[in-house]
Amino acid sequence: MKRLTLEEIGRLAGVSRSTVSRVINEQPDVSPEVKKRVLDVIDETGYQPNRAARSLVSSRTDLLGLVIPSSVHNLFADPYFGRLIRGITSAANAAHQTLSLFLFEDEREELELYGRAVASGLVDGMIITATRMGDPLAQRLRDGRLPFVMVGRPDADDIPHVDVDNQAGARLATEHLIGHGYERIGTIAAPSNTTTGVDRRTGFLDAMRAAGRAVKSPLIAEGDFTVESGRFAMDRLLSQQPDAVFCASDTMAAGAMQALEAAGVRVPDDIAIIGFDGILDPSATDPSLTTISQPVRATGERAVNRLLELLDDGTSSPVRTVLPTELITRRSCGCEEAAA
Amino acid sequence: MKRLTLEEIGRLAGVSRSTVSRVINEQPDVSPEVKKRVLDVIDETGYQPNRAARSLVSSRTDLLGLVIPSSVHNLFADPYFGRLIRGITSAANAAHQTLSLFLFEDEREELELYGRAVASGLVDGMIITATRMGDPLAQRLRDGRLPFVMVGRPDADDIPHVDVDNQAGARLATEHLIGHGYERIGTIAAPSNTTTGVDRRTGFLDAMRAAGRAVKSPLIAEGDFTVESGRFAMDRLLSQQPDAVFCASDTMAAGAMQALEAAGVRVPDDIAIIGFDGILDPSATDPSLTTISQPVRATGERAVNRLLELLDDGTSSPVRTVLPTELITRRSCGCEEAAA
DNA sequence: TGCCATGCTGGGAGCGCTCCCGGGAGCGCT
DNA sequence: AGCGCTCCCGGGAGCGCTCCCAGCATGGCA
Numbered sequence: 001m002k003r004l005t006l007e008e009i010g011r012l013a014g015v016s017r018s019t020v021s022r023v024i025n026e027q028p029d030v031s032p033e034v035k036k037r038v039l040d041v042i043d044e045t046g047y048q049p050n051r052a053a054r055s056l057v058s059s060r061t062d063l064l065g066l067v068i069p070s071s072v073h074n075l076f077a078d079p080y081f082g083r084l085i086r087g088i089t090s091a092a093n094a095a096h097q098t099l100s101l102f103l104f105e106d107e108r109e110e111l112e113l114y115g116r117a118v119a120s121g122l123v124d125g126m127i128i129t130a131t132r133m134g135d136p137l138a139q140r141l142r143d144g145r146l147p148f149v150m151v152g153r154p155d156a157d158d159i160p161h162v163d164v165d166n167q168a169g170a171r172l173a174t175e176h177l178i179g180h181g182y183e184r185i186g187t188i189a190a191p192s193n194t195t196t197g198v199d200r201r202t203g204f205l206d207a208m209r210a211a212g213r214a215v216k217s218p219l220i221a222e223g224d225f226t227v228e229s230g231r232f233a234m235d236r237l238l239s240q241q242p243d244a245v246f247c248a249s250d251t252m253a254a255g256a257m258q259a260l261e262a263a264g265v266r267v268p269d270d271i272a273i274i275g276f277d278g279i280l281d282p283s284a285t286d287p288s289l290t291t292i293s294q295p296v297r298a299t300g301e302r303a304v305n306r307l308l309e310l311l312d313d314g315t316s317s318p319v320r321t322v323l324p325t326e327l328i329t330r331r332s333c334g335c336e337e338a339a340a
Numbered sequence: 341m342k343r344l345t346l347e348e349i350g351r352l353a354g355v356s357r358s359t360v361s362r363v364i365n366e367q368p369d370v371s372p373e374v375k376k377r378v379l380d381v382i383d384e385t386g387y388q389p390n391r392a393a394r395s396l397v398s399s400r401t402d403l404l405g406l407v408i409p410s411s412v413h414n415l416f417a418d419p420y421f422g423r424l425i426r427g428i429t430s431a432a433n434a435a436h437q438t439l440s441l442f443l444f445e446d447e448r449e450e451l452e453l454y455g456r457a458v459a460s461g462l463v464d465g466m467i468i469t470a471t472r473m474g475d476p477l478a479q480r481l482r483d484g485r486l487p488f489v490m491v492g493r494p495d496a497d498d499i500p501h502v503d504v505d506n507q508a509g510a511r512l513a514t515e516h517l518i519g520h521g522y523e524r525i526g527t528i529a530a531p532s533n534t535t536t537g538v539d540r541r542t543g544f545l546d547a548m549r550a551a552g553r554a555v556k557s558p559l560i561a562e563g564d565f566t567v568e569s570g571r572f573a574m575d576r577l578l579s580q581q582p583d584a585v586f587c588a589s590d591t592m593a594a595g596a597m598q599a600l601e602a603a604g605v606r607v608p609d610d611i612a613i614i615g616f617d618g619i620l621d622p623s624a625t626d627p628s629l630t631t632i633s634q635p636v637r638a639t640g641e642r643a644v645n646r647l648l649e650l651l652d653d654g655t656s657s658p659v660r661t662v663l664p665t666e667l668i669t670r671r672s673c674g675c676e677e678a679a680a
Numbered sequence: 681t682g683c684c685a686t687g688c689t690g691g692g693a694g695c696g697c698t699c700c701c702g703g704g705a706g707c708g709c710t
Numbered sequence: 711a712g713c714g715c716t717c718c719c720g721g722g723a724g725c726g727c728t729c730c731c732a733g734c735a736t737g738g739c740a
Contacts, residue, residue: 005696016720021698029718048459052396053696057725061392066441089443093452098462101406101441103429112433119388122438228621262626281568286602345726356690361728369688393726397695 004047013041024049055121064092064307065117065126065148067102067137069110078225078251079279080296081129084151087300088127095308097124110137118146125307127151131161133193147310151303153195153320160310162302162321166196169292169325170203173246173274176290176327178211180334182244182272186219188233188256190248197222200248200276216240223252230255238263244272244333250280250291257285257332268334278328287331294325344387353381364389395461404432404647405457405466405488407442407477409450418565418591419619420636421469424491427640428467435648437464450477458486465647467491471501473533487650491643493535493660500650502642502661506536509632509665510543513586513614516630516667518551520674522584522612526559528573528596530588537562540588540616556580563592570595578603584612584673590620590631597625597672608674618668627671634665 006017013020015034022030023038030038041047055061066088068081092099100123104110117123118141128138131152138159141148150161177185187204190197201220208215221236223229230252237245238259247253253275260267267273267287278293302321329335346357353360355374362370363378370378381387395401406428408421432439440463444450457463458481468478471492478499481488490501517525527544530537541560548555561576563569570592577585578599587593593615600607607613607627618633642661669675 003696006698007696010720017697018699018720019718022719025698031718034718046455046459048455050396050696051460051462052392052399052401053725054698055725056390056392056396056696056727057698059392059725063440085441086443086445089441090445093445093449096456098456099441100403101425101429101439103426105426105430105433109433115386115388116436116438119386120391122391228623231623258626283568283571286598343726346728347726350690357727358690358729359688362689365728371688374688390726393695394728396697396726397728399695 003050004045006049009038009041009045009047012045013038059121061122061124062097063100063123064097064304065100065102065123067113067126067128069104069128069130069132069135069137078249080249080277083279083296084129084300087297088304089300090297091301091304095304097304097308107136113137114140118144125149125311127303127307131195133195133198147307149303149307149310151299153199155195158319160306160319162299162306162323164294164299164323165325166199167203167206169276169294170200170246170248171207172203172325172327173276173292174204174207175211176329176333177244177246177272177274178207178213180244180272184219184240184242185213185215185244185246186221186237186240186242187215188230188237188245188247188252189220189222190252191224192222197248204246223248223255225249225251227251227255227258231259234259235263238265242271244274247273247275250275250277250289253289253291253332254280254285257289267332272334273332275332278326282330285332290330290333290335291328292325293328295323299323343390344385346389349378349381349385349387352385353378399461401462401464402437403440403463404437404644405440405442405463407453407466407468409444409468409470409472409475409477418589420589420617423619423636424469424640427637428644429640430637431641431644435644437644437648447476453477454480458484465489465651467643467647471535473535473538487647489643489647489650491639493539495535498659500646500659502639502646502663504634504639504663505665506539507543507546509616509634510540510586510588511547512543512665512667513616513632514544514547515551516669516673517584517586517612517614518547518553520584520612524559524580524582525553525555525584525586526561526577526580526582527555528570528577528585528587528592529560529562530592531564532562537588544586563588563595565589565591567591567595567598571599574599575603578605582611584614587613587615590615590617590629593629593631593672594620594625597629607672612674613672615672618666622670625672630670630673630675631668632665633668635663639663 006020010017010020015038019030019034020038023035089099102113126146126148128148129151131150131154133155138150138154142159150159153163154161189201192198205215218240219242221233223233234256245256247256253273257267257273260271265271275289275291278291280289282288306321346360350357350360355378359370359374360378363375429439442453466486466488468488469491471490471494473495478490478494482499490499493503494501529541532538545555558580559582561573563573574596585596587596593613596613597607600611605611615629615631618631620629622628646661
């Protein structure tokens with residue numbers, strides 16, 4: 001069984017290469033009968049145009065790069081990534097684009113990618129996740145001509161990206177805690193080398209300041225998004241006897257609650273907890289976790305669609321896309337259980 | 341800045357297209373001086389050969405497909421996948437291969453992939469993870485000519501795959517529990533539509549039978565690898581009053597321990613628990629989880645290397661590669677804490 | 681001196697596709 | 711009848727590379 005070519009399909013349908021090409025690319029100027037004949041031959045034979053040949057001339061590969069930087073090794077276990085990737089995949093599938101996965105162990109590999117994927121024309125564009133402060137890849141791509149969009153806010157503000165309103169979300173969470181009447185509110189913050197971490201911390205501090213509350217630095221502990229780091233952070237915080245803690249991620253909140261459990265501190269009676277992300281099953285923690293939910297899947301989908309716009313606009317509209325967050329009250333903050 | 345071509349590089353180095361090509365592909369018959377001159381021009385200019393052109397003639401794309409079927413949506417959060425993918429990535433990077441990610445929402449998308457990726461020559465080969473019983477994609481690929489390897493044991497035994505010795509591991513775990521003297525041993529099994537689930541269950545039953553123990557079916561509960569399913573399964577099991585439970589995955593073991601905690605049952609005093617995978621931090625559960633550890637990362641690396649062998653042998657040696665498992669004793673099975 | 685092997689280099693052909701242009705058929709109008 | 715237009719269709723050219731073969735030196739040998 002030899003590979004089929006356009007020419008061969010043309011022969012079988014009694015038309016020329018060009019006509020078959022027009023049919024496949026849904027171009028006009030093909031009579032209905034001819035079109036049908038060609039289409040019939042195509043699905044009898046199961047013909048698929050050769051990608052390499054096609055992209056050689058069109059310089060389009062229909063391949064989108066998906067970059068997950070080294071810094072997020074441990075993050076991979078976070079359900080957040082699963083969802084994000086699923087959003088990205090589903091939008092890509094819908095647009096008949098294929099994803100190329102770039103995961104790095106170290107910075108050397110990360111730079112090797114540039115030659116392999118970007119300069120050689122492997123992909124049409126890139127999506128970069130887990131935005132870091134001063135991302136070296138982003139810097140480099142900005143100087144190149146390969147379209148890309150970042151997931152999360154980059155520190156340079158002229159880079160197209162889609163983000164969730166982390167500051168507003170953190171503010172919301174904090175205000176909720178303040179509204180409950182808690183006095184000594186602390187936070188388990190996300191890494192300060194990520195813009196996400198910075199924004200959630202800023203939102204927290206803003207809300208506190210707006211309420212006229214000072215935040216002593218011992219009431220701020222930093223984690224790295226993992227459950228373990230949440231546990232450790234809470235252990236440290238405990239010495240300050242907070243009566244409420246805003247955790248910058250649900251996974252860290254889960255860790256924090258483990259630490260509290262182990263220390264015999266009751267939630268929410270002794271201490272209120274609120275998370276961020278909205279990706280845990282309510283039954284995953286006891287009591288169920290109040291959290292700021294963000295549209296993770298939609299974030300992924302938007303990123304793909306923004307990139308696709310960039311690809312054929314060249315210059316798509318807004319540089320920044322911001323998705324809203326939402327407070328989901330459950331029990332860990334001290335609210336009553338909602339009627340089941 | 342126009343795209344560089346072989347011809348252009350040749351012009352700059354004062355040689356022909358062909359010579360440059362020979363240098364790039366590390367072929368013989370190039371004099372040292374010429375070679376150096378060409379190499380110099382290449383890295384002055386940062387030239388990268390065009391992939392499409394290259395694969396059009398060589399019909400090699402240096403792209404490997406990575407398939408994650410729809411059934412594992414929920415699994416994605418399992419740290420197992422993160423590790424596996426990292427193993428795959430790192431082996432692929434080392435071999436200068438790029439990964440294409442195929443994740444599906446449903447079976448329709450899954451079949452659409454076949455045309456998009458396989459028939460059109462997008463990838464050189466495929467790695468299929470999360471092997472299911474009667475995997476439709478596997479069936480189809482077997483009839484095609486695209487090389488592929490599966491991670492996990494497929495039900496058809498003529499398909500190249502790399503697997504971990506799940507039966508032996510499950511036996512090991514069960515024998516350990518028996519050795520402790522537990523009388524009513526149950527299991528939280530993995531899905532029976534996965535070969536992994538089947539094998540771990542078989543290993544458990546074999547060990548029980550070998551020890552002359554009957555296993556009543558109420559002492560078998562099935563989960564789906566998630567924490568939640570572990571919780572539910574343990575709740576069901578509890579009515580049978582087991583004194584030990586072999587959990588077919590660490591995540592389910594973690595869920596089981598949550599259920600026990602909630603029910604006020606002490607581990608390991610009232611009930612012993614043993615997991616499978618070896619991917620949880622010892623501090624993730626309290627008490628620390630005894631488990632069967634498997635070399636997840638190595639599994640991923642092997643899969644890539646097997647595929648690469650297939651690609652240039654055409655017919656690589658063993659159809660089956662089996663990696664060993666290992667018992668890691670911690671506290672949840674009733675063993676004493678190892679000296680720190 | 682002639683001859684063949686050997687080392688290195690250049691250029692033609694062609695991979696399978698898209699793009700462009702030219703041309704035939706059919707139609708309506710002057 | 712002749713003209714110009716639209717609607718279809720076919721074939722040439724060329725994307726940037728690899729592969730193959732021919733050709734030019736050079737050197738060793740009879």
